[in-house]
Amino acid sequence: MSSSGTSAAKAALIGQLSANKIPARGPHWRGEQVVDMEGVASPSAPTSVEEERRAQPKASALQGMGIKKAYRKGKTPVPVLHDVSIDIREGEFVSIIGQSGSGKSTLLHVLGTLDSPDAGEVRLGGKRIDNLSARRRDALRNRHFGMIFQFYHLLPELTTLENVLAPVMISEGMFAYRIKRRKYVEQAKAILDRVGLSHRLKHKPRELSGGEMQRAAIARALVTNPRVLLADEPTGNLDRKTGDEIMSLLVSLNETQALSIVMVTHDGVIAERAHRAMRLTDGRMKAA
Amino acid sequence: MYKFLLCWRYLRTRYIALASIVSVTLGVATLIVVNAVMAGFTGEMHDRIKGVNSDLTLDARGLNGFKNPEWHMARVNELVGDRIESMSPVVYVPAILNYRVSGQWITQQVTVVGIDAATQASSSKFSEYLQHPANRDKFSFNLHDGGYDRRDRTGGDEAPVRVGMEMAGWELRRERARIEKQWQQFEQEAQNQAAEEARNRPLTQAELAKIQQQVDQAPTELEPLLELARENEFNREFALAVGLYQKALAVSDGAAAIYNELGMCLARQEKHEEAIAALRTAANMETGNIAFVNDLAGVLVLAGEHVEAWEWLSSSQSTGIAHSNMAFFLRSAGEGLLAQEHLEKAKAAGLLIQDDEFDFGPENPGDSAVPFQDPFARDRQRGGGRVFDAEVDQHTGCVLGMALVSFRPPKKSDDSAGEEHFMVLPGDDVRLTFPNAATPPDIINDTFTVVDFYESKMHEFDKEFIFVPIKKLQDLRGMIEPETGERFVNSIQIRLKNPDEADLVRDKLREAFEPQLYQVGTWRDKQGALLAAVNMETVILNILLFLIIAVAGFGILAIFFMIVVEKTKDIGILKSLGAHANGVMGIFLAYGLSLGIVGAGVGLIAGLLFVTYINEIADWLGRITGKPVFDPQVYYFYEIPAHVDPFTVAWIVLGAMFIAVAASVFPALRAARLKPVEALRYE
Numbered sequence: 001m002s003s004s005g006t007s008a009a010k011a012a013l014i015g016q017l018s019a020n021k022i023p024a025r026g027p028h029w030r031g032e033q034v035v036d037m038e039g040v041a042s043p044s045a046p047t048s049v050e051e052e053r054r055a056q057p058k059a060s061a062l063q064g065m066g067i068k069k070a071y072r073k074g075k076t077p078v079p080v081l082h083d084v085s086i087d088i089r090e091g092e093f094v095s096i097i098g099q100s101g102s103g104k105s106t107l108l109h110v111l112g113t114l115d116s117p118d119a120g121e122v123r124l125g126g127k128r129i130d131n132l133s134a135r136r137r138d139a140l141r142n143r144h145f146g147m148i149f150q151f152y153h154l155l156p157e158l159t160t161l162e163n164v165l166a167p168v169m170i171s172e173g174m175f176a177y178r179i180k181r182r183k184y185v186e187q188a189k190a191i192l193d194r195v196g197l198s199h200r201l202k203h204k205p206r207e208l209s210g211g212e213m214q215r216a217a218i219a220r221a222l223v224t225n226p227r228v229l230l231a232d233e234p235t236g237n238l239d240r241k242t243g244d245e246i247m248s249l250l251v252s253l254n255e256t257q258a259l260s261i262v263m264v265t266h267d268g269v270i271a272e273r274a275h276r277a278m279r280l281t282d283g284r285m286k287a288a
Numbered sequence: 289m290y291k292f293l294l295c296w297r298y299l300r301t302r303y304i305a306l307a308s309i310v311s312v313t314l315g316v317a318t319l320i321v322v323n324a325v326m327a328g329f330t331g332e333m334h335d336r337i338k339g340v341n342s343d344l345t346l347d348a349r350g351l352n353g354f355k356n357p358e359w360h361m362a363r364v365n366e367l368v369g370d371r372i373e374s375m376s377p378v379v380y381v382p383a384i385l386n387y388r389v390s391g392q393w394i395t396q397q398v399t400v401v402g403i404d405a406a407t408q409a410s411s412s413k414f415s416e417y418l419q420h421p422a423n424r425d426k427f428s429f430n431l432h433d434g435g436y437d438r439r440d441r442t443g444g445d446e447a448p449v450r451v452g453m454e455m456a457g458w459e460l461r462r463e464r465a466r467i468e469k470q471w472q473q474f475e476q477e478a479q480n481q482a483a484e485e486a487r488n489r490p491l492t493q494a495e496l497a498k499i500q501q502q503v504d505q506a507p508t509e510l511e512p513l514l515e516l517a518r519e520n521e522f523n524r525e526f527a528l529a530v531g532l533y534q535k536a537l538a539v540s541d542g543a544a545a546i547y548n549e550l551g552m553c554l555a556r557q558e559k560h561e562e563a564i565a566a567l568r569t570a571a572n573m574e575t576g577n578i579a580f581v582n583d584l585a586g587v588l589v590l591a592g593e594h595v596e597a598w599e600w601l602s603s604s605q606s607t608g609i610a611h612s613n614m615a616f617f618l619r620s621a622g623e624g625l626l627a628q629e630h631l632e633k634a635k636a637a638g639l640l641i642q643d644d645e646f647d648f649g650p651e652n653p654g655d656s657a658v659p660f661q662d663p664f665a666r667d668r669q670r671g672g673g674r675v676f677d678a679e680v681d682q683h684t685g686c687v688l689g690m691a692l693v694s695f696r697p698p699k700k701s702d703d704s705a706g707e708e709h710f711m712v713l714p715g716d717d718v719r720l721t722f723p724n725a726a727t728p729p730d731i732i733n734d735t736f737t738v739v740d741f742y743e744s745k746m747h748e749f750d751k752e753f754i755f756v757p758i759k760k761l762q763d764l765r766g767m768i769e770p771e772t773g774e775r776f777v778n779s780i781q782i783r784l785k786n787p788d789e790a791d792l793v794r795d796k797l798r799e800a801f802e803p804q805l806y807q808v809g810t811w812r813d814k815q816g817a818l819l820a821a822v823n824m825e826t827v828i829l830n831i832l833l834f835l836i837i838a839v840a841g842f843g844i845l846a847i848f849f850m851i852v853v854e855k856t857k858d859i860g861i862l863k864s865l866g867a868h869a870n871g872v873m874g875i876f877l878a879y880g881l882s883l884g885i886v887g888a889g890v891g892l893i894a895g896l897l898f899v900t901y902i903n904e905i906a907d908w909l910g911r912i913t914g915k916p917v918f919d920p921q922v923y924y925f926y927e928i929p930a931h932v933d934p935f936t937v938a939w940i941v942l943g944a945m946f947i948a949v950a951a952s953v954f955p956a957l958r959a960a961r962l963k964p965v966e967a968l969r970y971e
Contacts, residue, residue: 105969106965109965112864114863114864114964114965114968115963115964115965134868134869135868138863138866138867138868138869139866140866141864141865141866142865142866142867143866145866147864147865149968153857153860153861153864153968154861155294155858155861155862156858157294157297157298157301157858158293158294158297162293166290166862166865167865167866169290169293170290170862170865170866170867170871171866174292220865
């Protein structure tokens, strides 16, 4: 974690932001709470705040408890996760390191309710979410999780701006969206500006570079103002420099918005930029 | 919202899907066109059928009908009077139509319909289909001077020329009568001449041999021999008769009476010399027989031997009678003045003579010399009863179905419209033969004058019906009760104020009139088979065409499956973003619906445009292919009738959209069931 320079003023501002934000997060996405982040774009964060955060144990944001998962290959079950437990605190940036096939993506999917565990529980803010109905899990994923992927997974038919707005369109009905469209577009533009893509609003994904696509994916993940950002090898497909930029962006988001981030990667260097790194080997979790 | 956005983007980026709905478009367009044309044809056909049939008919079961139509009409009025526009009694009878073309008699089976000229027009569209403008206006069974339509008036200049119609009417009738008279005269002259020639011709050897053979075979007894001879003489087989008389002479050893008969037989052949020889023999054998003398004298006068004739007469009878007989013979020989002289002398001799005694008719003995005389010439000279003259008189009028007597030659090689020819034209006479109302029926024959043609363009009617005045038909068939003078009719035609109530009125009338005697039916009931056939045709065409759209549905299904496979990753992304399975399904259903709307919409527009310009398109296709697509000669239409029924069109469009949506259900379900993890796992 890099930190360069301290500023009492900035620290105060960030503290204020966090104070405003975290308690206000409700079950619904509230665009009006996205504030202008000009001036807080610096990846640096005051050490004092970090230390403060570490010192005071915060509430658990996302918990996986005793998760087991096996895939079936014909009739033989192929175990992927053996009793994995993980606890991500509010505003914590956790990275999970693992080799290919270690089950790290599966774990991320289970945590993000894209997949359900064979055994164990997933809790969001202390409430169990893995056994909810499909519809409620869909809604939960829409509002409280942001996801980014190694291959960006943008919708090729939509422009950058539309891709970013996609989660909002999904959560809102047609008429509600129409009515509030202008506001949503403003917010999406602000977020794209934040990730440095304000010049690429009308471009289709195929016209963007890898780094730009990943930035767009991050903007999309952020547009619903989620609690937890799940990142699956976000730099896996990027060169070192671009990967570093993406990482810096994630770190700054974590710091400025106190966003909880779970990132899986096979790259130890990348993983170290998180507050905490864990290692997943053959479906078992160890502290890195 | 994302559903529609994505759906729209998919539509815009995947033109292959649009290709799959071309068949929907074509299906919809074809269905609309076919239905419009079928509806047009059916409507036109209904009109034509209704042109002959009124909304409802009350028919008798038997050919001889029921008595007192006024009572029946009063009864109908009593029951459903408020719904009835008009009623008209009608007599139907199967008949045979005879007419002569180029000397050949043509015979056709028809149905004669007796109508009332005044009321028929109001109970059906009858008068609209006539060929004379005045008849369309107000129909009557009187022949018009002229002015019949020269082309089918519904076809304008495109319609073929109707040959002869320009002179139909009185002009034609006068011309035909004049020619007929000339022809008769000519024929008569020719006949006379032929008879003359036949008499004067010397017999050939073979004929003589044949006659000799017949004479040899004749009986040898006198009486049968004479019988045979007289019979042959009567049949004008004079040569044979003479041979037989001669044989009789041989058998009887020369009886005077047979000489006399032989002489008269020869005289009828105008072989005067031989006749005189034979008669003279008879008169000499029995000098006292005044009959023989008179016969001899008559033939002598004809031969111009007045002196000898007078000698014979004066030597055998009193002067007065001799003068009277002489005058008679002279008159027969055409010597009127001499005859008058002898008549005076007879009067002078004290014989009482009536003035008109010598006013000979053809039955007089001299007739053998005068082969033809007009039997009514005397009546005419005396200005007696008026005799029918085709130049100024018409028979009872009748209206023929046009197809009965017209024909259209096949198209010419240069594709120009052929001409329509008629075997009978207004102004000509036709003969109708039909049974009368007796039991068992007798045959009635009568001549009618064609006053107009009826053309409903419903071929079955146009070659079936002949309309005549109902009173005339009733009189001819004896459909009148002699005691009361009440008339019979077969049928009462009823026109309703609201034609849609036909079934209702029919049911009411069925209750009131015994089904054993009466048949109540709407025009639909009568033409049930035809209408059912057309309906069936429409239904089957619709089913077939909808199957085409269904095939298009399978195309959509296949293409959608491919799109779902292609979009597996997108579906995973959407689900990871929190899209619900229903939402994902909605994308593809909306996609299918959009394709359906586009396909059906384009098809709708194309179909309606096609129907609007159908005649231009048919012409154009005809020009391109060199073969007329729609030949008015065949269909009797000059424009393709098309009627767009909004209801049908709505059904077609909705049906097509339903098929498109139904075809997208399976792919959409598959998309909805995709597990996001699986969708996202592989790159």
